[in-house]
Amino acid sequence: MMKNWCNRIAITVSIILVVWMWFIGTDGFTAFTAETARKNNLIEAKPKFPEVILEDSKERTYTMESFRGKNVLITFVYTACTTVCPELERNFAEVYQSIPASYIGEEIVFLTISFDPERDDPKTLENYQQYFQSDGETWRMARIPDQLQLKSLLDAFGVIVIPDEYDGFSHNSAFYFVNKLGYLENVLDYTDIKAASEYVVGRLEREI
């Protein structure tokens, strides 16, 4: 009888321990991959876009200060990428097209940032723009020439870039919504175009 009770207690404790372990490990069953956890943390922390110098496809240099008063939707890519980046940018283009024209350039600017400044000079970026009908004005493509500044941005926004053996990079992808004050406000799933576009339009309408 005594044995029986010990056994039952042990089973109950086991179940509790297992559920507790899963709960802690997944932030309360909300994040099953490190990527989701990263996004959740970013949305909570709302980091400021660091003061880095961007150089765009028209060879203009500026910081994010020049977008003050406008929301900015950002992606991170490198143009030599053949896998995720083209899909990311195609989806980015679809979001761009789904935003009412009156908002474009006024309320929101699209920005593609390359984390491969060595290869992605303004000329290369200009070529890359043509694939996605980016106008270089309301949807800009830019690199960050200074490696240290680039690193500070990638760290702040949790973009993990690992060089791979074929001269390319492995990296995580998302749409980053930076608000008018220059703070990261949301990280959107780049595979769900409809949800991203609804969020952005809703967010812009709320502000007006």
Added chain:
Amino acid sequence: MMKLAILFYILLLAPGTREGLESVMVLHMFLQLPLLILVGILLHGNRDWRFLEKWNENGVAGMLLAVGVLIFWMLPRSLDDALTEIGIEVWKFVSLPLLGFLWRNSWRKIVGIFKSFLYINFLSMFGLLAWLYLGTPVQICNNYLINEQQIVGAVYLSIVLVSILYLLYLVFVRGLEEEAI
């Protein structure tokens, strides 16, 4: 046995082996984790562990905990977190030997139906993971490259295929032979 287990454990903890195994996803998943489980199995050895006769009488409690730990380490996130968070890394070196220990203690105690359940559960779980890792164009683990996760997927798939073949062998070759006798 016990000395061997401790020796093994120290070897796995050594900075050189630890970093070496963790730098490649497939080694991390299919060498370091199983070896840590093996440490637990060796630690258990053939001893009685009297107190567990009372607390793990029918093996269910131990098995539930062991399976829970195993599933935890199948979450893509755990592998990533072990690399970036020291707490999770420590937990890995504690929980996996414990898993092996409990598994060794519980496996002979549990009844057939529970065993069948575990077989089916692991077959489907590994199949799901193989499909996940092989099929997705997205990087699941932030700290590893995409082609590494495809290798992991391929290993999962091989495990599933070999297991299925083994089960078929059990049922159709051994099972029919036994019937003939």
